Amino acid sequence: MLADRVSVAIGRGYNIPPPPTVAARIAGASEIAFSHFKSLEPQPGLSVPSPREEAFVFNVPLAPARYPIVSIDGRRQSVIQDPGKAYLFDLTSRNEVSLDTTYDSIRIHLPQTAIDCMAYEKGLPRVGGLRALCLGQDDAVLYHLALTLRPAILHSVPVTTAFMEYIALALHDHVIYTYGDIRRGARASGGLTPWQVRRACDFIEANLADDPSIAELSRECGISASYFARAFRVTLGMTPHQWITSRRIERAKSLMVQTMESLAEIAIMCGFVDQSHLGRHFLRLDGISPAQWRRRRHSE
Incomplete structure (x- = not known):
């Protein structure tokens, strides 16, 4: 390697x-x-x-x-x-x-x-x-x-x-x-088509517990990796890895409400490395820890 x-x-x-x-x-x-x-x-x-x-x-x-x-x-x-x-x-x-x-x-x-x-x-x-x-x-x-x-x-x-x-x-x-001998010309600025958005999002949802890559997502949509990365951001307003993280957080929230699984188990089920990895992203996006969020939902 x-x-x-x-x-x-x-x-x-x-x-x-x-x-x-x-x-x-x-x-x-x-x-x-x-x-x-x-x-x-x-x-x-x-x-x-x-x-x-x-x-x-x-x-x-x-x-x-x-x-x-x-x-x-x-x-x-x-x-x-x-x-x-x-x-x-x-x-x-x-x-x-x-x-x-x-x-x-x-x-x-x-x-x-x-x-x-x-x-x-x-x-x-x-x-x-x-x-x-x-x-x-x-x-x-x-x-x-x-x-x-x-x-x-x-x-x-x-x-x-x-x-x-x-x-x-x-x-x-x-x-x-x-640094190369390529002149910058007109750049493609279009986004993904509706079917490409559905295909990419479905692939991400089906593979959240794994590590979906831009290469895999671009193949699902039938376009190059570089075009996909740019078009995804144009269409959905965030990069592919940001979208993957946000979907993992949403799945974790669903599991915290619907199951009694531990946070460590939920983290692995959603594609995070461990509970602390889930906690860092959860705190960044929601401003509180997963445990605090779970307690609040259960007390409602």
């Missing part, structure tokens, strides 16, 4: 424990990997270059970091990485950095095959590589995506597949127009 391969390579290259890494599929079998790349203990020497491959890495710092040496194919420079900027590296080059620093960032591993497959699915021409204006290009979009990704990477178990896929699709869309 891409996540395991990337995590092991980072650990070996930077002499740190393999960092937490998750991957999201965006088209076919193509994946993007996201790692929380962090070290608070400076070390001597340079990193070990990653194996050369047709892929790109974005380093998106969450805290400032000063690298005395950043070497790309033997060309050395000193780089101060700042939050709000994105640092693009081509893995067909030999990339080395000094380890005598501390850093905290989100690392995005984007294979060329994933870029190509997603572009093909969108009906776009092949993206001939990625290029930045400079090493450290201002990029508020990637920075905010990184902030969103950090808790998902550190606590990957409670994260839905649909959430990670949605983030990956948004990332791809931003990257190909910002």
